[in-house]
Amino acid sequence: xxxxxxxAGGGGDALGVLLARRVLEPEMDDGDVLVSTCAWERLRxxxxxxxxxxxxxxxxxxxxxxxxxxxxxxxxxxxxxSVLPRLAGDVDARLFLHDLADGAVGLAEQFQHLxxxxxxxxxxxxxxGGDVVARGDEPGLLSPLADSLTLAAALRTGLPVRxxxxxxxxxxxxxxxxxxxxxxxxxxxxxxxLGTADVDRVGDSLGWHPTxxxxxxxxxxxxxxxxxxxxxxxxxxxxxxxxxxVWRLDAVVTYDFPLAEALINTRSLGSAxxxxxxxxxxxxLEYERRRARERREIPSRTVTAADIAxxxxxxxxxxxxxxxxxxxxxxxxxxxxxxxxxxxxxxxLEALARx
Numbered sequence: 132x133x134x135x136x137x138x139a140g141g142g143g144d145a146l147g148v149l150l151a152r153r154v155l156e157p158e159m160d161d162g163d164v165l166v167s168t169c170a171w172e173r174l175r176x177x178x179x180x181x182x183x184x185x186x187x188x189x190x191x192x193x194x195x196x197x198x199x200x201x202x203x204x205x206x207x208x209x210x211x212x213s214v215l216p217r218l219a220g221d222v223d224a225r226l227f228l229h230d231l232a233d234g235a236v237g238l239a240e241q242f243q244h245l246x247x248x249x250x251x252x253x254x255x256x257x258x259x260g261g262d263v264v265a266r267g268d269e270p271g272l273l274s275p276l277a278d279s280l281t282l283a284a285a286l287r288t289g290l291p292v293r294x295x296x297x298x299x300x301x302x303x304x305x306x307x308x309x310x311x312x313x314x315x316x317x318x319x320x321x322x323x324x325l326g327t328a329d330v331d332r333v334g335d336s337l338g339w340h341p342t343x344x345x346x347x348x349x350x351x352x353x354x355x356x357x358x359x360x361x362x363x364x365x366x367x368x369x370x371x372x373x374x375x376x377v378w379r380l381d382a383v384v385t386y387d388f389p390l391a392e393a394l395i396n397t398r399s400l401g402s403a404x405x406x407x408x409x410x411x412x413x414x415x416l417e418y419e420r421r422r423a424r425e426r427r428e429i430p431s432r433t434v435t436a437a438d439i440a441x442x443x444x445x446x447x448x449x450x451x452x453x454x455x456x457x458x459x460x461x462x463x464x465x466x467x468x469x470x471x472x473x474x475x476x477x478x479x480l481e482a483l484a485r486x
């Protein structure tokens with residue numbers, strides 16, 4: 132069977148597909164890997180809140196008459212921005228863009244079209260971290276919308292759907308043990324563990340890509356153990372052996388995923404947002420809108436990397452992501468590399484604290 136990999140949460144999960152590809156499809160050559168992803172960069176990259184649609188891009192290549200394939204010459208219409216064209220030039224896989232504008236119904240049609248045009252007879256939905264398995268009442272849940280909407284759309288297609296979770300807990304939402312317990316209860320299996328060779332295949336991309344979750348999974352594969360401060364300055368995220376594991380659920384049933392089930396008949400992103408907000412009280416789109424307003428209205432503070440390092444150490448963290456460091460310091464990332472972990476987007480706090 133040929134599968135179309137579907138990144139559940141955007142470009143970071145697309146990179147997660149490539150990180151875990153050997154574990155998921157050991158016989159597949161890199162050039163045969165097909166990955167569909169949405170474009171939802173956070174405000175540090177894209178100043179426009181929310182995900183971009185296909186109509187926000189120029190230079191997408193035609194796939195059976197529809198502009199959908201991302202290349203190095205693809206670009207976004209201002210003021211939107213995306214790192215996906217750069218990622219397309221960094222990897223051997225083919226990257227395709229899907230969008231969330233028409234809800235699960237429209238997204239399912241996009242997946243059906245891509246699968247038919249590319250000769251794929253199944254979908255493998257990949258989520259880095261595992262919040263796609265959330266029930267909605269978890270206190271740490273922050274961003275369930277894209278993941279659950281993507282899974283709902285995949286289940287609407289009528290194609291066989293497999294779910295893969297890379298690095299349980301590395302997104303800083305549900306703890307690893309909770310993700311693993313839910314997957315185990317649904318019949319999920321431990322598909323394998325990421326190794327240094329897997330990271331080496333995508334290491335150049337991980338050096339610049341803003342994804343935090345996939346970076347943590349890669350760092351765990353390279354031996355990092357500790358706790359990482361990441362987006363929004365939440366409780367530091369533990370990095371353990373489990374952070375480098377890959378889990379697979381081969382029989383995905385709609386009613387096992389209540390958030391996806393609630394979204395399966397949506398026809399717009401707005402209606403999906405309303406449903407998720409009603410179930411979970413989490414509204415990541417509104418959070419981004421508010422943050423965008425604050426960035427325009429509130430002057431940035433002068434905070435150094437050393438200041439952040441001391442505060443993070445006090446919270447029990449050992450490392451911090453580049454994205455969190457940029458967010459907290461308004462762009463003050465040290466020019467020296469001695470504090471950086473193994474060329475990835477992580478920094479050792481002890482070294483930063485020394486300045």
